[in-house]
Amino acid sequence: MIDTEDLSHSDANQPWKFSQCFGDKGDIENITEADVISTVEFDHTGDYLATGDKGGRVVLFERNESKKGCEYRFHTEFQSHDAEFDYLKSLEIEEKINKIKWCKRQNQAHFLLSTNDKTIKLWKVYEKSLKVVSENNLSDGLQRPPSLLNMSSLKLPRMTLHDKIIAATPRRIYANAHTYHINSISVNSDGETYLSADDLRINLWNLGIADQSFNIVDIKPANMEELTEVITAAEFHPTSCNLFMYSSSKGTIKLADMRENALCDSHSKQFEEWMDPAQHSFFTEITSSISDVRFSNDGRYILSRDYMTVKIWDVNMEREPVKTINIHEQLRERLCDTYENDAIFDKFEAVFSGDGKSVMTGSYNNNFMIYPNATDAGSDDTEIVLQADKSAFKAKKTGVPTSMGGLMKGGKDTSRSSSPARGGVAHNNFMKRESDFDSIDFKKNILHLSWHPHENSVAIAATNNLFVFSTL
Template identity: 45%
Template sequence: MDAGPGPGSLSTTSLNGSEQLDWHFLQCFGERTPGEEIQDADIISAIEFDASGQHLATGDRGGRVVLFERVAIQNTLPAMDQRAPRLRHAPCEFRYMTEFQSHEPEFDYLKSFEIEEKINKVRWVNHPSQSRMILSTNDKTIKLWKVFEKKVVSLADYNRKDAPGTPSHSQQTWSIPAGGNASPTRLGPLPDQKAQLSLGGPKVSKHQLKFPTVTGTEVVLAARCKKKYANAHTYHVNSIALCSDQATFITADDLRINLWDLEISDQAFNVVDMKPPNMEELTEVITVADFHPIECHTFAFATSKGAIRLADLRASALADSACKSFEEPEQPNAQRSFFTELLASMSDLKFSRCGRHMLARDFMGLKLWDVRMEAAPVATFPIHEHLKHKLGDLYENDCIFDKFDCCFSGNGSHVATGTYSNCFRVISRGDAGAAAPASDIALEASRDPQRKRFLQTPSKTPNRFGLSRGSSVKKPAANGSAGADGQSSFALQQNHDFNAKLLHMAWHPESNLIAAAASNSLYMYAAR
């Protein structure tokens, strides 16, 4: 396995590497067949590796949490699908562990609206015991789940002859506890009982009774809700972030961020409150928040205006006035439009493993920030620049509000994010002063991720918004890398399917392995 560096080992040089990764399909869970109808409840809405990379959790719109565990390839089941080419010398594979229903649909009678069971976020809690601890949330309620191993004993040789192996009321006999005054309980036959017992068949004496025997013991995984953190958010919860001390966590909604103790479910501390005295004065909302991976007193949150605020709880218990504000300066001649603020809204925010860099995703692309430099991002990676002429269509079908995840590789040298047509981009950062990334590869969530699809774009005709679509098809660059105009061949060749979108993905913390969720399917890719 390609082990990544430990926390704090990431340096500037790790971001300057030009390593070219060769990605291959590893495995798939829940792959769709052509023409298969997808249930909305089965669509994956959250995905997360644990800190060790041994386990993977996904949440879906039906309120379920599904767990997977890493296994060595030689230990995988022989029934695993072998049709697709598999990565040679792949470090591992994942297999299904268990699933449980985390949230159910609810109805708020005071405000008269339904609360969906959709899982917005899942986060692993590092616990010293063998139990797996998971935080999950829908729009209103956060729950702490414990997944543990439980022994299930199978019994046989019951006394009922008509239903072997099935207990019944006729098996219950009475026992009088010590003291003489207490009421009898149904524990077993009396020691001196001489009466005949009826066991659903012919009458038998006490000498003919026999104890059931254990025929087998099976270890199964069970899930139990340990804590329920509710009634602390007025608006929809969009983020959960664990502190590095693994004892506290933050949850964020549109206007507030609350700090919780894992062991206390009925009390939370409000650390950010952006609600103005008059709601008409509201100019921005919180879209995502994340804790620093090392410093337990530092967290960051992003807003709908494209700003990132870095707060330090040592400076103030109420971190409304952030210690640092990261916002890209507006160009002097930049033209503002109806879509400007919609495009600037941050959908995801991630710290690098060492905590020195932050990766933020808005609709148009990725921005890499150094936490010590507030003036401008270290690098900007365009993802949807080629869709600027389709903003009217994107707004009409609500795609402009899609929230794409982003992620760092374990050593911080690569970043990845999703896009349309069930594709995602893996970008390697070159020199800090370079105008373009060292490599930019577009991969499709399929069994052949390197497949290229050259589709003829429609002729140049104005649409209902008066915008025109391009008609020329340019020759792509090799491996999906950037072309002469700085855009990737993926951007130039794809006639995007906006109904097929890859919103959620996660990078393994130790290996070059990516888990990507396309609709109800979970695809795993590994690179060597």
């Protein structure tokens, strides 16, 4: 196994290549809504990969050690959640899997948490042996009456191994603790607790106790008309089990310490970039809402994603991010159009690489971007654009480098540098080359992705397909 400290090479020097794809590669118009992937997550070893979809299913993949490079094979599939109906509130609860989080493996079995809008489940996935009776008193095929059997001819039935299957059983069901939709779950570094967050509250759970949780954040006002923000994401610190952070629709990130208060509404640090009120518009509140926050593995940096940008924060500097990457700058003049087609409400994720140096996020036209050495102040600000669609198959067959963006013409490389601006790094987005706004396919949005914890391999959810790209 490669340690994260050994990942000293730059992603920019290693060509990213399409590795494999799982799922139906048919036209997007023929895709069933239930098959759309809604979350992707590598486990702590990177040997297993989990996806959840809008139909409530969880599919697990395992590393195929017999293949060179980074390739996975199907491991097992199970129905995690089903559609429910809340009769008291007359609300339908979707089966869609919002998040999957792996628990650290302690024995031969795997444990993972999955959640829909209301209910969290702890699943045990293990190898189960199926045995059959191979020999008994009637194994000679003669259906003799009991009167003809004597004591000397009686024998104990013999069981022999018939097959081995991968079984999944729910060990705990954590229900009835959230009034609003759950947007985040995060397992603590202590291995015993985890948090779950909805729009207004964050709860702390013990993995072994299903019927009791402890409320650690509550921003619900006494009068709901005074509500000004909601919680959008939350995550535990990777090494300090007392620290966690949560983001808001106002564009702020709050770091809280559970040792200071039982109710952590008073945060210890708040990360927020000042914005000139004169630059505010009707869409500012929507575009500044943070859709995802992540700690780097060493806990030094925080990665946040909103509709327009990716920001990298140093945990010791609250005033401004150390780097700002503009993702959708070319949409700024067309936000009215994205509002009308609801694209402006898309919640993009962003992730760190295993060594915490590079970052990745998604965009439209099935494009996703990798920023090598983004946390390095002296880096050359390179952006690598890749496309998770049919072009990846064609590129692999014809030998065309797959580190080229799908919107580039003439097969040019999309690894490029950008000029600094606005106190951060303004990256020329792929849409800068797109003169026609209508050519952007907003239905092909890369919202969910995950980075292998120990190597340069990434998993990308593109509608109902799971793509794997790697430098191996």
